[in-house]
Amino acid sequence: MSVSSTVNSAVRKIPAWPLYILGLIPAAWGFYLGATNQLGTDPVKTFEIFLGLWAIRFLLLTLAVTPLRDLAGVNLIKYRRALGLLVFWYVLFHFLVWLILDQQLMMAQAIEDITKRPFIMLGMAALILLIPLALTSFNFAIRKLRKNWNKLHKLIYVISILAAIHLFMATKVLDTEQYVYLALFIVLLGYRIAREPILQAKRAA
Numbered sequence: 001m002s003v004s005s006t007v008n009s010a011v012r013k014i015p016a017w018p019l020y021i022l023g024l025i026p027a028a029w030g031f032y033l034g035a036t037n038q039l040g041t042d043p044v045k046t047f048e049i050f051l052g053l054w055a056i057r058f059l060l061l062t063l064a065v066t067p068l069r070d071l072a073g074v075n076l077i078k079y080r081r082a083l084g085l086l087v088f089w090y091v092l093f094h095f096l097v098w099l100i101l102d103q104q105l106m107m108a109q110a111i112e113d114i115t116k117r118p119f120i121m122l123g124m125a126a127l128i129l130l131i132p133l134a135l136t137s138f139n140f141a142i143r144k145l146r147k148n149w150n151k152l153h154k155l156i157y158v159i160s161i162l163a164a165i166h167l168f169m170a171t172k173v174l175d176t177e178q179y180v181y182l183a184l185f186i187v188l189l190g191y192r193i194a195r196e197p198i199l200q201a202k203r204a205a
Contacts, residue, residue: 004073011075016082023086026054027093044101051097052123052170055090056181058083059163062156063188070199081137084156088134091127119169126162129155160189 030050033039039046062083068074098120103110114120133153135141142149164185171178191198 002073007074011078016078019079019082020085023058023082024089027051027090044097048094048097048102051090051094052167053177053181055087055094056163056167058086058090059160060181060184060188062087063160063185063192066195067188067191070195071202085134085137088130091123091130095124095127117170119166122162122166122169126159126166129159129162133159157189157192160185164189 030039030047034043034047037043039050062080065076065080065083068076099105099110103113114124133155136145136149136152145152164182167178168174168182174182
């Protein structure tokens, strides 16, 4: 039995719902570290970045589902909805920490911060675009929207571009991990553009 067959056999036995619980463990852990004064000298900023990076990780995993199925025969499609919703929740948490803890709900100060740091606007745009995807991630919406559902959910690629630029602009000095994330964004978004020729070449081989 091939590796992909073994993985797919295991996937069929594992439901998607535990992923929601497992996926929120990092957020709970980060909150615990903050509540127990273990996030360093700037706990708000550290927690904010922590949540943002987890949003990036789940977004990259979401983007990887299709290439893994196409190229490796590993079918993780049943987990894509959970991964997408985790992206939404972590981006929302990231935004709320910035608005409530960093900006203290001072809207004038928040607007000034946005004008000084345009990458925040890109992050907010990504969050706004994620809202309709989260609201239509359920079977009822899929049935109602039909073909329009697929068109709407292609916004994930726009969101990914915004997220990649936000990550690049928000960090004064990129570390190795963040360079890896940016490289993965380029590869996964590039695959989406070149998907049809790649699949045609694979079928012809």
